[in-house]
Amino acid sequence: QLQLRESGPGLVKPSETLSLTCTVSGGSIVGSAFRWDWIRQPPGKGLEWIGSIYYSGATSYNPSLKRPVGISVDTSKSQFSLSLISVTAADTAVYFCARRNYYGPVIDFWGQGVLVTVSS
Amino acid sequence: QTVVTQEPSVSVSPGGSVTLTCALTSGSVSSSHYPSWYQQTPGQPPRTLIYRTTTRSSGVPDRFSGSIVGNKAALTITGAQAEDESDYYCVLYMDSGSGIPVFGGGTKVTVL
Numbered sequence: 001q002l003q004l005r006e007s008g009p010g011l012v013k014p015s016e017t018l019s020l021t022c023t024v025s026g027g028s029i030v031g032s033a034f035r036w037d038w039i040r041q042p043p044g045k046g047l048e049w050i051g052s053i054y055y056s057g058a059t060s061y062n063p064s065l066k067r068p069v070g071i072s073v074d075t076s077k078s079q080f081s082l083s084l085i086s087v088t089a090a091d092t093a094v095y096f097c098a099r100r101n102y103y104g105p106v107i108d109f110w111g112q113g114v115l116v117t118v119s120s
Numbered sequence: 121q122t123v124v125t126q127e128p129s130v131s132v133s134p135g136g137s138v139t140l141t142c143a144l145t146s147g148s149v150s151s152s153h154y155p156s157w158y159q160q161t162p163g164q165p166p167r168t169l170i171y172r173t174t175t176r177s178s179g180v181p182d183r184f185s186g187s188i189v190g191n192k193a194a195l196t197i198t199g200a201q202a203e204d205e206s207d208y209y210c211v212l213y214m215d216s217g218s219g220i221p222v223f224g225g226g227t228k229v230t231v232l
Contacts, residue, residue, distance in 0.1 A: 037221075039223075046209065046223060046224075046225045046226040047158075047160075047166065047209055047223045047226070048223060049220070049221050049222065049223060060219075060220060062220065063220075064121060096165055096166075098165075100221070104154065104156065104171040104172055104175075105154050105156070105171070105172075105213055105221070106156050106168060106171035106172070106177070107156070107158070107166075107168060107211070107221070108168055108171075108177070110165035110166055111165065112165055113165055
């Protein structure tokens with residue numbers, strides 16, 4: 001069974017960079033059918049897609065974010081990572097990593113999520 | 121900017137039926153948007169219910185069904201149970217299946 005696990009600091013100061021890593025186990029991160037997503041959910045609010053990466057390194061980002069975002073992949077470690085630059089309190093959220101199957105399309109596996117709080 | 125809208129909240133009696141909808145602020149929803157539906161309970165990641173408009177994910181009870189109704193995607197719960205009380209999110213793809221997924225704002229379903 002595929003598993004995804006987010007890791008990273010739970011507290012980030014305003015104007016700093018939020019960095020998270022998702023480790024994929026029980027399956028390969030390499031595959032033409034899959035995109036690897038970052039999705040977030042502010043406390044008490046809905047879900048927002050941040051962006052995705054293909055195993056080759058090709059990325060897509062949510063144009064609504066209007067801020068610098070970076071997603072990278074390390075296939076040798078079965079990991080992909082998120083960097084959100086110059087964060088504010090509005091970036092406080094639970095961050096989920098997930099697998100999206102192109103042949104749904106469907107987000108078919110989710111990590112448990114990690115709460116990141118932006119505060120000084 | 122296209123926005124995906126859902127009812128903020130609905131209620132249903134145990135054993136009853138309820139339909140949640142997923143609409144676009146501009147234009148009609150069709151199967152080409154590959155509607156999918158996710159259920160989320162507090163403190164948990166979302167669970168995949170329906171994808172490609174009507175396909176139930178593995179293990180999802182058949183009381184959950186997806187469709188297109190008019191110009192909206194729809195999720196119907198037939199024979200609602202107490203454990204169906206959750207938040208439900210739809211996702212539409214704006215630019216084919218490899219494109220950008222856009223989440224609706226979610227619907228809180230209360231079973232009472």
